[in-house]
Amino acid sequence: MKKFICILLIFSVLNFSAVLVKDDKVVFTFKEAVDAKVVYLAGTFNNWSSSSIAMEKEEGVWKISLKLEPGTYQYKYVIDGKNWKEDPEAPGYVDDGFGGKNGIFTLVEKDGKLVVLKGEEKKENKKEVNKNFDPKKMFVDDEGYVVIRFEHKGADYVTIAGNFNKWNAEETECYEVDDGVWEAVLELSEGDYQYKFVVNGTNWVTDPNAPAFVDDGFGGKNGFFQVYKKDGKLTVGLK
Structure with missing residues (x-):
């Protein structure tokens, strides 16, 4: 009898988790924002688009099912297209770079079935200083904009993504x-920033000239820099 109750309790916990697998799809459930007009799911699986995955409301709970490949994913909910909200029932959490948290989980295949594993909370992301940093390729211009130059020949177009x-x-x-030289112009306030360049919409590339590098959570590196004031002037690099 005790064994039956224990199994039942485990099933209940899994059944009511915010992220679970059902019919080979990952099901997200969000029990808050019951008065919202629309809730979107945003994460690393859709390049953090705030409007591409609309959830459906069923009996006061927002739900969506996605077909995902095994891997580690981060996510958040976007309420009415503008209010980004962390999942209070996420399997795990990671710093979102804005003083809040992203939900995080790992999807693995076990015995032919997909399983959601709890994500690890990352409390510290150590910086690796780039000794070859060239300040001529990252600077603050006369109008106060942060300029980042990136060399990539053969690209059709390049964007920059970051926190x-x-x-x-x-x-x-x-x-x-210039030929193969791309320039990002950013209006930024003082703070710590992580970023990558995106080549042709799909290829995420670490800037080899970033002042420092930090773990991106997927086995790679994000570029890292700080915007701060020195002698009363806005500066970019590392403090």
């Missing part, structure tokens, strides 16, 4: 200022 634009791979275009 300054919620990792949106489509929002911030770069301009080709």
Whole structure:
């Protein structure tokens, strides 16, 4: 009898988790924002688009099912297209770069079935200083904009994504200022920033000239820089 109750309790926990697998699809459920007109799901699986995955409301609970490949994913909910909200029942959490948390989970295949594993909370992301950083390729111009130059020959177009634009791979275009030299112009306030360049809409590339690098959570590196004031002037690099 005790064994039956224990199994029942485990099933109940899994059944009411915010992220679970059902019929080979990952099901997300969000029990808050009951008065919202629309709730979107945004994450690393859709380049953090705030309007491409609309959830459906069923008996006061927002739900959506996605077909995902095994891997580690981060996500958040977007209420009425503008209010980004972390999942209070996420399998795990990771710093979102804005003082909040993203939900995180790992999807693995076990015995022929997909299983959701709890994500690990990352409390510290150590910086690897780039000794070859060239300040001529990252600077603050006379108008106070942060300029980042990136060399990539053969690209049709390049964008930049980071915690300054919620990792949106489509929002911030770069301009080709010379053959194979692309330039991002950003209006940023003081703070810490992570970023990558996105080549031709699909290829996420770490800037080899970033002042420093941090783990991106997927086995790669994000570029890292700080915007701060020095002698009363806005500066970019590392403090």
